[in-house]
Amino acid sequence: MTDRNAAPLLSVRNLTVSFGGPDIVDDLSFDIGQGEIVALVGESGSGKSVGSLAVMGLLENATIQGSACLSGGVGSGEQEASTELIGLPARRLRALRGRRISMIFQDPLSSLDPLQTIGGQIREVLKAHTRLTGVALHSRSIALLEQVGIVDPEGCLALLPQRLSGGMRQRVMIALAIAAEPDLLFADEPTTALDVTVQAQVLRLLKGLRDQTGMAMVFITHNLAVASAIADRVIVLYAGQVVEDAPADVFFRRPAMPYSRALLSAAPRLEAVLAGYGHLEAPRGQVPSPGQRGTACRFAARCDDVRDTPCLASMPPLVSIAANGEAHHTVRCARWEELAP
Amino acid sequence: MGNGNLLYVLRLGGVKILLLLLVSMAGFTLLHLAPGDPLSQFTLAPGMTAERLAQIAHGMGLDQPLWRQYLHWLHGIMTGDWGHSFRDQSPVLGIIVSHLTATIELGLAALGISFSLGLGMGLMGALRAGRAVDDVTSVISIILFSLPTFWLGLVFIYIFSVRLQWFPTGNFSSPGDRSIVGYLRHLALPALTLGLVSVPVWSRYMRTFAGEILKQDQIRTARALGLSSGRIIVHRLLRGALLPMIPVAGIYLPTLLSGALVTETVFSWPGIGRLFLDSLQYRDYPVVMGVLMFSAILVLVSSTLAELLHHVADPRLRA
Numbered sequence: 001m002t003d004r005n006a007a008p009l010l011s012v013r014n015l016t017v018s019f020g021g022p023d024i025v026d027d028l029s030f031d032i033g034q035g036e037i038v039a040l041v042g043e044s045g046s047g048k049s050v051g052s053l054a055v056m057g058l059l060e061n062a063t064i065q066g067s068a069c070l071s072g073g074v075g076s077g078e079q080e081a082s083t084e085l086i087g088l089p090a091r092r093l094r095a096l097r098g099r100r101i102s103m104i105f106q107d108p109l110s111s112l113d114p115l116q117t118i119g120g121q122i123r124e125v126l127k128a129h130t131r132l133t134g135v136a137l138h139s140r141s142i143a144l145l146e147q148v149g150i151v152d153p154e155g156c157l158a159l160l161p162q163r164l165s166g167g168m169r170q171r172v173m174i175a176l177a178i179a180a181e182p183d184l185l186f187a188d189e190p191t192t193a194l195d196v197t198v199q200a201q202v203l204r205l206l207k208g209l210r211d212q213t214g215m216a217m218v219f220i221t222h223n224l225a226v227a228s229a230i231a232d233r234v235i236v237l238y239a240g241q242v243v244e245d246a247p248a249d250v251f252f253r254r255p256a257m258p259y260s261r262a263l264l265s266a267a268p269r270l271e272a273v274l275a276g277y278g279h280l281e282a283p284r285g286q287v288p289s290p291g292q293r294g295t296a297c298r299f300a301a302r303c304d305d306v307r308d309t310p311c312l313a314s315m316p317p318l319v320s321i322a323a324n325g326e327a328h329h330t331v332r333c334a335r336w337e338e339l340a341p
Numbered sequence: 342m343g344n345g346n347l348l349y350v351l352r353l354g355g356v357k358i359l360l361l362l363l364v365s366m367a368g369f370t371l372l373h374l375a376p377g378d379p380l381s382q383f384t385l386a387p388g389m390t391a392e393r394l395a396q397i398a399h400g401m402g403l404d405q406p407l408w409r410q411y412l413h414w415l416h417g418i419m420t421g422d423w424g425h426s427f428r429d430q431s432p433v434l435g436i437i438v439s440h441l442t443a444t445i446e447l448g449l450a451a452l453g454i455s456f457s458l459g460l461g462m463g464l465m466g467a468l469r470a471g472r473a474v475d476d477v478t479s480v481i482s483i484i485l486f487s488l489p490t491f492w493l494g495l496v497f498i499y500i501f502s503v504r505l506q507w508f509p510t511g512n513f514s515s516p517g518d519r520s521i522v523g524y525l526r527h528l529a530l531p532a533l534t535l536g537l538v539s540v541p542v543w544s545r546y547m548r549t550f551a552g553e554i555l556k557q558d559q560i561r562t563a564r565a566l567g568l569s570s571g572r573i574i575v576h577r578l579l580r581g582a583l584l585p586m587i588p589v590a591g592i593y594l595p596t597l598l599s600g601a602l603v604t605e606t607v608f609s610w611p612g613i614g615r616l617f618l619d620s621l622q623y624r625d626y627p628v629v630m631g632v633l634m635f636s637a638i639l640v641l642v643s644s645t646l647a648e649l650l651h652h653v654a655d656p657r658l659r660a
Binding site for chain 1: 557558559561562563564565566567568569570572576577580581584655656657
């Protein structure tokens, strides 16, 4: 699915976000390829949500620096120029949202309008982005609900969100988000509020939609099991920075950053068990808060492999550790070579 | 379901009738406990004798024990006879109706002012939460809330009528002037007074309801889906915040009546409120009781209507 040679769909460079205080997201850089599913992984406070909301232009009262470049769309026939999202006027950003980039959130009930039927909400989005009316509008609504696996789409259109189960609500939410066929979907913990069985269904649905439509996805989660089920690539965030960026298969077999390993041992996964991180262990301590990040490696205080030099001497840069011919793999650890298994 | 609904309606209706009964008893008792006597207006009439007074008292039924007077009055009310004014013998219901238009006009004008100002201020405060606009609207609300109605009315009369001479000091219209402009000039100050003092109710509730909706994920989601802010404000925010305002309105609309009492007195506005005060001064028991019952019924009707309207307007309750 992923073509590394093609220009990335979204290219985030040196993204820095603050709310008048210390930087919440600090110099974040990553690429999302066309049709690629990237898991943005990290503990709460790592900046994964804030970073995504900044790219979507959904943060208020935030100071945002850096760049997030969305390459031109090809789906609509005519080639559009690529667009810099950071600093884009609100009007143009709004026209892009829903149509090129879209987002779903953790709690599908509070994300839906409680006073409007499902049909009304789908029509609202379709009217905002398409010229569909009448019968065409109706059949497109039905098709969308079918696409997200709603069994009785006709009946569902007339229902209020409160009448739907959690899984159904998230399916409807996904239908709304993909209504205008965006190229990129941010999914912020979309399965966290759901039962485990429903979680698996929604994950399968999202992956199926990608395979069908070629829509890329940024999947924000703190759950590595979920990430392993869906992601082509994993980006680990720690204290507002990228600390590892690796293809999913590489990441889950041999993570390079001690933090990634700590996360993996905290998640009960078969692959991790086989790789020798079978004991369940949470990383000790806490993520340093934005004001107390210091100039050394931010994971140092919690790292089992920390050394005064080089770890505490300076901030390790994000370096590429991909061998010749291997896929893109970067890590932010001064001792990655010594620690490599 | 149907059976339960019927029981619910019966119980609700029963409670309301009981309430009306209690209000009428309390009103009747208080009225007769208060010093003063409806007969006092006749005592100074020339050629008045003790026998003649007793005759009048007997004619009015005032020589009977209180409980009999009450039962008599209650029987009248039940059979649609609200009694006759002690002052001029005209039927109470007719007097109330003839004063009603003035109060309704004043009430509607005041409601328009307080609703638009209050909702606007609340909405602005919620949309600019924590910023200057929010603080300013809050402070204005608190100031308006603390102002006594009569004082505000007098200040308006002093500034706009006495000093600036823009508006008349009171009354429904000037003699000989039947123009709509003349009427509106008379309506302006009382409507503004009554309207301004009820602004805080709407603005504070609106600020709270709208603030709660803005905190919900659905607003962020609507933006993420590319809906315009105008659409979001009207269709999500306004709709969602106005819905819980309906029951609030049901409770607060009748309080306009008590505000009207003061406002109508200050501005000599010939409405229900002034009728009540005048009748109280003359110890015109039938009219006072009539207005009292009328207001009590209005309170119950308005809260019931609000409840029903809320049921109709909120799709979640219909489903």
